[in-house]
Amino acid sequence: MARAKQAAKTGGSPAETVESLSKDQLLGFYRDMLLIRRFEERAGQLYGMGLIGGFCHLYIGQEAIAVGVQSIQEKGDQVITAYRDHGHMLACGMDPQEVMAELTGRAGGSSKGKGGSMHMFSREANFYGGHGIVGAPAPLGTGLALANRYRDNGKVAFTYFGDGAANQGQVYESFNMAALWKLPVVYLIENNQYAMGTSLERSSSETHMYKRGASFRIPGEEVDGMDVLAVRDAAKRAAAHARSGEGPFILEMKTYRYRGHSMSDPAKYRTREEVDEVRKTRDPIEHLREQLERDGVADEATLKGIDAEVKRIVADAAEFARTSPEPDLSELYTEVYVEAAQ
Amino acid sequence: MTDILMPALSPTMEEGTLAKWHVKVGDTVASGDVIAEIETDKATMEVEAVDEGVIEELLVEAGAEGVKVNAPIARLSGGTTPAKSAPAADEPKAAKAEASGDPEKTSPAEAKAEQPDGDGPAAVRPKEALADPDIPEGAKLVKTTVRDALRDAMAEEMRRDDTVFLMGEEVAQYQGAYKVSRGLLEEFGERRVIDTPITEHGFAGLGVGAAMAGLKPIVEFMTWNFAMQAIDHIINSAAKTHYMSGGQITTPMVFRGPNGAASRVAAQHSQDYAAWYAHVPGLKVIAPYDAADAKGLLKAAIRDPNPVVFLEHEMLYGQEFDVPEGDDYVLPIGLAKVRRTGADVTITAYSRMVGLALKAAEELAGEGIEAEVVDLRTIRPLDHDTIVDSVKKTHRLVTVEEGWGPMGVGAEVIARVIEHAFDYLDAPPARVCQEDVPLPYAANLEAASLPSVEKIVKAAKAVCYRS
Ligand SMILES: Cc1ncc(C[n+]2csc(CCOP(=O)(O)OP(=O)(O)O)c2C)c(N)n1
Ligand SMILES: [Mg+2]
Numbered sequence: 056m057a058r059a060k061q062a063a064k065t066g067g068s069p070a071e072t073v074e075s076l077s078k079d080q081l082l083g084f085y086r087d088m089l090l091i092r093r094f095e096e097r098a099g100q101l102y103g104m105g106l107i108g109g110f111c112h113l114y115i116g117q118e119a120i121a122v123g124v125q126s127i128q129e130k131g132d133q134v135i136t137a138y139r140d141h142g143h144m145l146a147c148g149m150d151p152q153e154v155m156a157e158l159t160g161r162a163g164g165s166s167k168g169k170g171g172s173m174h175m176f177s178r179e180a181n182f183y184g185g186h187g188i189v190g191a192p193a194p195l196g197t198g199l200a201l202a203n204r205y206r207d208n209g210k211v212a213f214t215y216f217g218d219g220a221a222n223q224g225q226v227y228e229s230f231n232m233a234a235l236w237k238l239p240v241v242y243l244i245e246n247n248q249y250a251m252g253t254s255l256e257r258s259s260s261e262t263h264m265y266k267r268g269a270s271f272r273i274p275g276e277e278v279d280g281m282d283v284l285a286v287r288d289a290a291k292r293a294a295a296h297a298r299s300g301e302g303p304f305i306l307e308m309k310t311y312r313y314r315g316h317s318m319s320d321p322a323k324y325r326t327r328e329e330v331d332e333v334r335k336t337r338d339p340i341e342h343l344r345e346q347l348e349r350d351g352v353a354d355e356a357t358l359k360g361i362d363a364e365v366k367r368i369v370a371d372a373a374e375f376a377r378t379s380p381e382p383d384l385s386e387l388y389t390e391v392y393v394e395a396a397q
Numbered sequence: 398m399t400d401i402l403m404p405a406l407s408p409t410m411e412e413g414t415l416a417k418w419h420v421k422v423g424d425t426v427a428s429g430d431v432i433a434e435i436e437t438d439k440a441t442m443e444v445e446a447v448d449e450g451v452i453e454e455l456l457v458e459a460g461a462e463g464v465k466v467n468a469p470i471a472r473l474s475g476g477t478t479p480a481k482s483a484p485a486a487d488e489p490k491a492a493k494a495e496a497s498g499d500p501e502k503t504s505p506a507e508a509k510a511e512q513p514d515g516d517g518p519a520a521v522r523p524k525e526a527l528a529d530p531d532i533p534e535g536a537k538l539v540k541t542t543v544r545d546a547l548r549d550a551m552a553e554e555m556r557r558d559d560t561v562f563l564m565g566e567e568v569a570q571y572q573g574a575y576k577v578s579r580g581l582l583e584e585f586g587e588r589r590v591i592d593t594p595i596t597e598h599g600f601a602g603l604g605v606g607a608a609m610a611g612l613k614p615i616v617e618f619m620t621w622n623f624a625m626q627a628i629d630h631i632i633n634s635a636a637k638t639h640y641m642s643g644g645q646i647t648t649p650m651v652f653r654g655p656n657g658a659a660s661r662v663a664a665q666h667s668q669d670y671a672a673w674y675a676h677v678p679g680l681k682v683i684a685p686y687d688a689a690d691a692k693g694l695l696k697a698a699i700r701d702p703n704p705v706v707f708l709e710h711e712m713l714y715g716q717e718f719d720v721p722e723g724d725d726y727v728l729p730i731g732l733a734k735v736r737r738t739g740a741d742v743t744i745t746a747y748s749r750m751v752g753l754a755l756k757a758a759e760e761l762a763g764e765g766i767e768a769e770v771v772d773l774r775t776i777r778p779l780d781h782d783t784i785v786d787s788v789k790k791t792h793r794l795v796t797v798e799e800g801w802g803p804m805g806v807g808a809e810v811i812a813r814v815i816e817h818a819f820d821y822l823d824a825p826p827a828r829v830c831q832e833d834v835p836l837p838y839a840a841n842l843e844a845a846s847l848p849s850v851e852k853i854v855k856a857a858k859a860v861c862y863r864s
Contacts, residue, residue, distance in 0.1 A: 096428060096447055097447075099447065100447045102404070102405065103402060103403075103404030103405060103447075103467075104402060104404075104467060105405055105466060105467055108408055108660060108661030108838075108840065109408050109659075109660065109661035109662040109663060109666075109838065110408070110662055110666070157838075160661070160838050160839035160840055160842075161839070166838075168837070168838060168839035168842065169837040169838060169839060169842065170663065170664075170838055171661065171662075171663040171838030171839075172663075172838075173662075173663060173665065173666075174663055174664065174665065174838070186665070187622075187662075187663070187664075187665035187666055188622070188623070188625075188626075188665055189595050189623070190595070190626070219594070219595045220595065222594035222595050222596045223595060223596055223598075223626070224596060224598050224599060225626075250594075250595055251566070251567055251571070251574070252567050252570065252571035253566075253567065253570075253571070253592060253594070257570075257592065258592075258594040258595070259594065313429075315442075318404075318405070318406060318407065319406045319407030319408070319410070319439070319440070319442075320440075320442075321406075321440035321441055321442045321443075322442075322443075323440075323441075324570065324571065327431070327443075334429070381839055381840065381841045381842075382837075382839050382841070382842055384841065384842070384845055386837075386839075386842060387832060387834060387837065387842050387845055387846060388832070388834060391833070391834050391835070
């Protein structure tokens with residue numbers, strides 16, 4: 056039995072550098088993060104126009120996490136998260152048109168318009184949702200890992216939840232079982248420092264989320280979630296640990312959400328300066344862009360080309376989401392139950 | 398050139414005040430720049446530019462009120478192509494102020510002895526007849542939103558009794574996720590208005606423990622959907638302890654928050670829990686419609702020595718109704734209210750559905766059918782005397798609820814009527830309820846799934862054998 060490691064505060068010194076990754080990989084990270092950013096901006100716009108209803112939680116500011124972790128996943132690994140899910144779905148490779156059309160509640164959406172922003176899934180991309188209930192992804196993701204262990208298939212369940220969700224009891228019930236049974240799960244706590252209007256300090260007696268597994272002997276690390284290479288590096292190690300049969304691993308991704316909690320949040324609990332400071336000094340996309348230019352990986356023209364490509368994809372997605380028809384009324388009654396095979 | 402449109406800041410927002418411009422004509426803006434501030438009844442928000450360009454024209458003056466969502470507020474030059482106008486998205490509108498028909502309560506009919514009581518639940522009305530307190534002659538009626546009426550009820554009871562306190566997510570500093578607890582932190586301080594972490598099972602349990610020790614907690618759930626995390630403590634700890642302890646331990650407390658479908662928040666966030674909790678002995682369950690009932694019944698719930706489940710409705714929070722002035726307006730728990738009298742058909746409803754039922758009654762009147770609308774107000778104990786008395790007069794019954802039909806509130810109402818007024822029925826009763834599916838997100842499917850005025854009218858005509 057492998058000894059559980061102490062919760063360790065590492066990060067900050069990624070083993071990989073710009074040099075050790077291929078140009079295509081680096082440009083891919085840039086493109087994927089930019090796609091999420093522009094997609095979310097457009098979603099916010101469509102919400103303002105009344106084309107998207109209900110709640111809509113944007114991922115702007117947190118893009119490096121989904122993209123960095125996705126970049127080290129193996130085929131068949133699973134992903135599950137809460138309602139701030141659009142970025143994860145795009146990172147998983149889901150079609151932006153289908154995701155946007157789900158946001159507008161149209162027949163072309165990934166759940167045919169029946170799920171909406173908070174409830175999207177893709178069997179094909181091994182994306183298990185999209186859950187509206189805070190804390191729910193923790194045991195569900197642990198269950199995905201149980202299935203992996205049961206089948207002994209070498210796959211890892213990447214299980215995301217927020218700093219606020221980390222206070223739900225079911226998270227610790229999951230930690231205990233995952234460690235006890237050495238389940239192949241990586242818990243990614245996206246610590247954006249707020250749960251709605253409540254800052255971490257006001258909700259948590261232990262604000263270092265990476266230590267939250269200590270009493271279950273789950274190792275944890277703090278990671279700069281605004282640096283896609285640091286995210287990638289930490290995720291690689293955590294996944295290797297889980298995949299090799301040593302059990303769960305916790306990564307605390309330090310990040311920040313630029314927008315309000317959802318579209319209807321006045322965000323009076325933090326100052327404009329605080330937000331601007333992060334945008335100016337820690338923005339994950341700007342950060343990578345500078346790195347790429349500085350290290351001569353890409354010139355301005357290449358990056359502009361990517362910008363244009365992303366803009367087009369997002370415009371197409373928005374157009375599709377506007378013009379896709381509403382679901383047929385008969386859809387109301389279908390899929391409540393699975394039809395039993397005869 | 399691109400029009401900047403008035404954004405919707407919440408699912409239920411239809412218009413707002415453009416409080417302030419942060420830019421002027423000629424300014425260059427980039428995506429993410431704050432260009433204006435908007436106020437709604439809930440909040441003030443900053444508006445960020447989505448496109449980049451130069452402000453060509455401000456179309457709405459700072460301070461303008463009632464600016465409709467999607468109305469152009471400014472014009473931007475350069476940047477991207479103008480957004481194509483949206484096809485009719487069939488957004489279900491937030492309920493417009495629903496008429497509060499408030500006729501005098503009809504006195505229960507005298508004739509009631511001949512019907513033998515069935516074996517079903519006995520009348521739960523206590524010996525002394527319950528009645529709403531008379532509003533004193535000349536008492537001032539103040540237009541109050543349901544939101545403020547709930548806040549006033551809590552504030553008044555907290556002033557009166559130091560053991561009453563409020564606990565829940567975002568109730569203090571944020572002033573409530575739906576601004577129901579606005580101002581309470583300022584008045585009562587951190588000891589009595591407590592922000593919790595997101596841990597419903599935990600803080601609901603803490604609330605029950607504090608109640609066992611003699612305090613009177615008001616536990617707010619951000620919405621009742623999240624109380625499913627805590628349902629074990631509501632039922633196993635709060636509802637049963639008095640009985641299990643042979644009467645030694647009580648749990649005097651209120652669990653409250655918005656219940657039912659808001660707008661487009663889909664399956665996991667849109668559920669009516671009235672039937673769920675009304676199933677449980679030991680709990681009282683209240684679901685008010687207007688502001689006066691919200692206030693009078695919440696005050697009663699806080700004073701009640703039992704655990705009370707108090708179901709509010711987000712779509713009603715912003716609606717205004719008359720509320721008698723003063724801090725002693727307390728209503729009896731367990732009494733339905735006849736909101737409109739009529740001789741042809743009885744329609745029972747609670748919470749937001751009362752507004753729909755009243756509108757349906759108006760439409761039916763236009764076609765010569767006089768409906769009697771009974772607002773249940775309390776789901777447990779259910780005031781079946783008032784329902785049964787009404788059906789004995791009208792001989793026909795339609796029940797309305799926002800939740801699912803099977804094993805629901807309507808099913809129980811009908812069972813009581815069959816037990817106590819079987820011979821009076823001239824037609825099989827009908828239920829109007831949510832379609833038997835998880836609530837879908839798409840606008841058209843959502844509308845098709847929920848009860849509507851149209852569906853109520855149709856059901857009422859059907860039980861009257863009219864088409
Ligand atoms: C069980 C439950 N309680 C409350 C809510 C309401 N709610 C939705 S998001 C949220 C804040 C969660 O914050 P965090 O976990 O930090 O995630 P973030 O929004 O920052 O991504 C709350 C309280 C909910 N959806 N589910
Ligand atoms: Mg958070």
